[in-house]
Amino acid sequence: PRKSHCLKRKKKTYNDPKHTSKRAVCWFQTNKIKVMEWPAQSLDLNPTENLWGHIKNAVSEAKPRNAEELWKAVKSSWAGIPVYTCQKLVDSVQHRCEAVLKNSGYTTKY
Numbered sequence: 191p192r193k194s195h196c197l198k199r200k201k202k203t204y205n206d207p208k209h210t211s212k213r214a215v216c217w218f219q220t221n222k223i224k225v226m227e228w229p230a231q232s233l234d235l236n237p238t239e240n241l242w243g244h245i246k247n248a249v250s251e252a253k254p255r256n257a258e259e260l261w262k263a264v265k266s267s268w269a270g271i272p273v274y275t276c277q278k279l280v281d282s283v284q285h286r287c288e289a290v291l292k293n294s295g296y297t298t299k300y
Contacts, residue, residue: 235286237279
């Protein structure tokens with residue numbers, strides 16, 4: 191069988207299998223999206239993880255009993271995140287990168 195042109199990609203996103211699957215890599219290439227190289231175990235660099243943590247806690251507190259309640263809890267939690275919280279996380283990226291470099295890629299306070 192003929193190999194896909196999409197398998198030649200070497201850059202990765204987050205080194206997470208769902209982001210580095212052949213299908214995902216092909217999609218990025220097809221859509222001409224440049225992907226940053228990202229060190230493994232680097233959640234410290236991703237402020238989005240803080241937002242997911244907020245949503246996870248809110249959903250846990252809501253104790254949804256079905257998919258509809260779950261979706262409602264997720265949407266409500268997401269809508270309740272103040273803009274200043276997001277801005278503060280964006281503003282922290284430089285400090286996150288510096289902390290990861292200083293700690294040779296190991297876990298930081300972030």
